[in-house]
Amino acid sequence: xxxxxxxxxxxxxxxxxxxxxxxxxxxxxxxxxxxxxxxxxxxxxxxxxxxxxxxxxxxxxxxxxxxxxxxxxxxxxxxxxxxxxxxxxxxxxxxxxxxxxxxxxxxxxxxxxxxxxxxxxxxxxxxxxxxxxxxxxxxxxxxxxxxxxxxxxxxxxxxxxxxxxxxxxxxxxxxxxxxxxxxxxxxxxxxxxxxxxxxxxxxxxxxxxxxxxxxxxxxxxxxxxxxxxxxxxxxxxxxxxxxxxxxxxxxxxxxxxxxxxxxxxxxxxxxxxxxxxxxxxxxxxxxxxxxxxxxxxxxxxxxxxxxxxxxxxxxxxxxxxxxxxxxxxxxxxxxxxxxxxxxxxxxxxxxxxxxxxxxxxxxxxxxxxxxxxxxxxxxxxxxxxxxxxxxxxxxxxxxxxxxxxxxxxxxxxxxxxxxxxxxxxxxxxxxxxxxxxxxxxxxxxxxxxxxxxxxxxxxxxxxxxxxxxxxxxxxxxxxxxxxxxxxxxxxxxxxxxx
Numbered sequence: 001x002x003x004x005x006x007x008x009x010x011x012x013x014x015x016x017x018x019x020x021x022x023x024x025x026x027x028x029x030x031x032x033x034x035x036x037x038x039x040x041x042x043x044x045x046x047x048x049x050x051x052x053x054x055x056x057x058x059x060x061x062x063x064x065x066x067x068x069x070x071x072x073x074x075x076x077x078x079x080x081x082x083x084x085x086x087x088x089x090x091x092x093x094x095x096x097x098x099x100x101x102x103x104x105x106x107x108x109x110x111x112x113x114x115x116x117x118x119x120x121x122x123x124x125x126x127x128x129x130x131x132x133x134x135x136x137x138x139x140x141x142x143x144x145x146x147x148x149x150x151x152x153x154x155x156x157x158x159x160x161x162x163x164x165x166x167x168x169x170x171x172x173x174x175x176x177x178x179x180x181x182x183x184x185x186x187x188x189x190x191x192x193x194x195x196x197x198x199x200x201x202x203x204x205x206x207x208x209x210x211x212x213x214x215x216x217x218x219x220x221x222x223x224x225x226x227x228x229x230x231x232x233x234x235x236x237x238x239x240x241x242x243x244x245x246x247x248x249x250x251x252x253x254x255x256x257x258x259x260x261x262x263x264x265x266x267x268x269x270x271x272x273x274x275x276x277x278x279x280x281x282x283x284x285x286x287x288x289x290x291x292x293x294x295x296x297x298x299x300x301x302x303x304x305x306x307x308x309x310x311x312x313x314x315x316x317x318x319x320x321x322x323x324x325x326x327x328x329x330x331x332x333x334x335x336x337x338x339x340x341x342x343x344x345x346x347x348x349x350x351x352x353x354x355x356x357x358x359x360x361x362x363x364x365x366x367x368x369x370x371x372x373x374x375x376x377x378x379x380x381x382x383x384x385x386x387x388x389x390x391x392x393x394x395x396x397x398x399x400x401x402x403x404x405x406x407x408x409x410x411x412x413x414x415x416x417x418x419x420x421x422x423x424x425x426x427x428x429x430x431x432x433x434x435x436x437x438x439x440x441x442x443x444x445x446x447x448x449x450x451x452x453x454x455x456x457x458x459x460x461x462x463x464x465x466x467x468x469x470x471x472x473x474x475x476x477x478x479x480x481x482x483x484x485x486x487x488x489x490x491x492x493x494x495x496x497x498x
Contacts, residue, residue: 005029007076009037009086018142018156025089028073034089035073039082051083060134061087061157068125070145070155091148095203096141102210112241115207116275118144121152122200123268129154130193130264137191139199140180141206178222179212183255186223186420194257197267201252208245209237213253220398224419227255228367228376229350244274333368335375344392344400344435345370353378353400353419355388363388365402367419378421390433393419395440399466401427403434403445414445416466427468433487437463437494444474444490444497461488461497 001011001024009026012034016023021038028035040051055075062072071088078084093101095118102110110118122144129136136143136157145153182198184191205213213231216222231253234241248270254260261267335356343354352370357363365388366375378400379388389412390403401416402424414428428434431445447460459477464470488497 006037006078006084009035011037021085021156026086028086035086036089038085038087040084055083056157060129063132064125064128064134066125066128068121068152068154069128070153088153090145090153092146094142095144095146095152095207098146099141099207099210110207110210112208112238112245113275115204116245116271117150118146118152118207119200119204120268120271120275122154122203123264123271125152125154126193126196126200127264127268129157130196135191135193136196136199137185138180139196139203141203144203178219178226179214181223181226182257183227184257186227192257193264194260194262197252197261197264198257200264200267201249204252205231205234205249208234208241208249211237216398217396218398220418220420221396224398227420228369242274244270244277248274331370333370333372335368337366337375339363341388342390342433344390346393346397347395347438348397351393351397353391353393353402355391355402355404357387363404365391365400365417367393367400376421378419379415379417379424380421390435392435392443394436394466395438401434401436401443401466403432414443414464416443425468427466428462428464428471431462435488435490437490438492439494441465444488446486446488448486 002013004011006026008029010029011024011026013025014022015025015036021040024037024039026035026037027033059075061070062075065071070090073086073088075083075085099110122139126136126139134157136154138156139154143154143156145155147153178186180199180202182191182195185195202213205211211232214222214225214229216225234246234249248267251261251270252267261270333352335354337356337358339357339361341355343352345352350370351367353365353367354375355363355365356375363386364377365379367378368375379402386405386407388402388404390401392401394400398419399416400419401414403412403414405412411430412432413426414431414434415424415426417424427443428445431447434443434445436443442463442465444461444463447462461474461477463472463474490497
């Protein structure tokens with residue numbers, strides 16, 4: 001489209017492309033100014049839903065007149081029916097580019113005063129939107145432009161919705177970018193303005209530390225972290241962070257939106273108060289280039305501090321000592337069930353999954369943080385299933401395999417479910433003691449000689465992929481142990497079993 005004239009706009013160059021549009025820089029031939037033209041991607045033009053959301057973006061943003069929100073000039077259509085939005089063109093870079101550029105300047109993250117100032121500007125823009133009943137739902141660094149004058153401009157209201165308006169998203173689908181999504185977005189709960197507060201908290205955390213508070217190798221792992229895990233304190237990545245700033249982020253990232261900031265104005269007031277009361281011009285704590293002597297000094301001091309903290313915790317935490325190994329300590333988790341079976345521990349030691357029966361004798365799989373808190377039910381089992389015998393968490397924490405007994409068939413079955421909950425899938429009809437291989441690629445289990453599937457008449461060790469495919473016999477108990485094998489453990493490299 002370069003060189004073409006659309007309406008009274010001459011297209012000069014392509015600026016970028018995202019899931020909701022292709023953006024070009026253009027010359028407004030009537031008013032002699034540069035503009036940005038955003039077109040619906042060709043592969044989405046036939047979707048009425050995407051067109052509706054695209055038009056909604058223009059209507060939502062054009063209703064807002066604020067220095068921290070991108071200006072919308074008009075919405076129009078080409079002669080062949082292609083919809084586009086004409087909006088303000090700004091010289092500068094996206095916040096994502098700004099954060100990425102920090103590393104090239106030999107510093108670990110943005111200056112705290114710069115991060116807080118940008119967060120204040122984003123909050124000001126969101127306050128205007130929320131006053132008009134508009135929720136952005138996709139606040140992230142790539143959707144914020146930082147002009148050469150230092151002004152923050154919120155872009156892309158393509159995922160915005162008017163309060164009370166019919167939801168344009170298909171039921172059962174999530175809207176947003178995983179790392180910046182709120183727990184309620186992941187859980188498919190209807191969102192309100194508090195989801196923008198969460199996303200801004202994530203952006204502020206990232207600006208200060210140059211790390212995301214919730215991370216994972218896969219989208220499912222990121223979503224699991226958002227719903228279940230606490231982010232590392234800011235001090236983990238940067239020294240000299242004011243206590244008030246940590247409190248602001250903690251409150252913005254409260255998983256329970258009822259105890260999160262209830263209004264963006266409250267977050268904005270706290271940010272302004274923190275900027276006024278604290279010295280936020282602290283230099284970044286880490287650099288790419290550091291003298292060996294300083295590095296050794298900081299490492300020594302850090303090691304001493306860590307040892308001191310560990311020693312203090314060991315003295316303060318309630319513990320029981322093993323009679324056999326005086327160096328071993330135990331923590332008891334208060335689990336509100338009288339019937340439980342074999343649990344599985346996550347690879348990082350922070351989560352435990354276990355089968356348990358409620359007061360009515362109904363068995364489900366529960367997930368619980370090892371630091372305490374209430375167990376969260378993961379499964380919604382069919383009432384035809386009796387006891388659940390085993391549960392084990394995948395190495396990336398995203399899935400749980402469990403082992404219910406079916407009284408109708410009198411066989412142990414193997415199911416898999418997301419750590420976030422939802423529908424379970426049966427992957428093995430008969431098997432016992434399922435355990436994830438350490439690489440997360442396969443699940444091992446046992447067939448006993450009493451089962452009809454054990455053709456050898458001896459205990460057999462099998463493995464299967466998590467989707468139930470490639471189910472294969474690995475070896476047979478050649479010793480012919482009287483009875484049958486009941487449990488096993490993988491070696492750390494997954495090459496052997498005990």
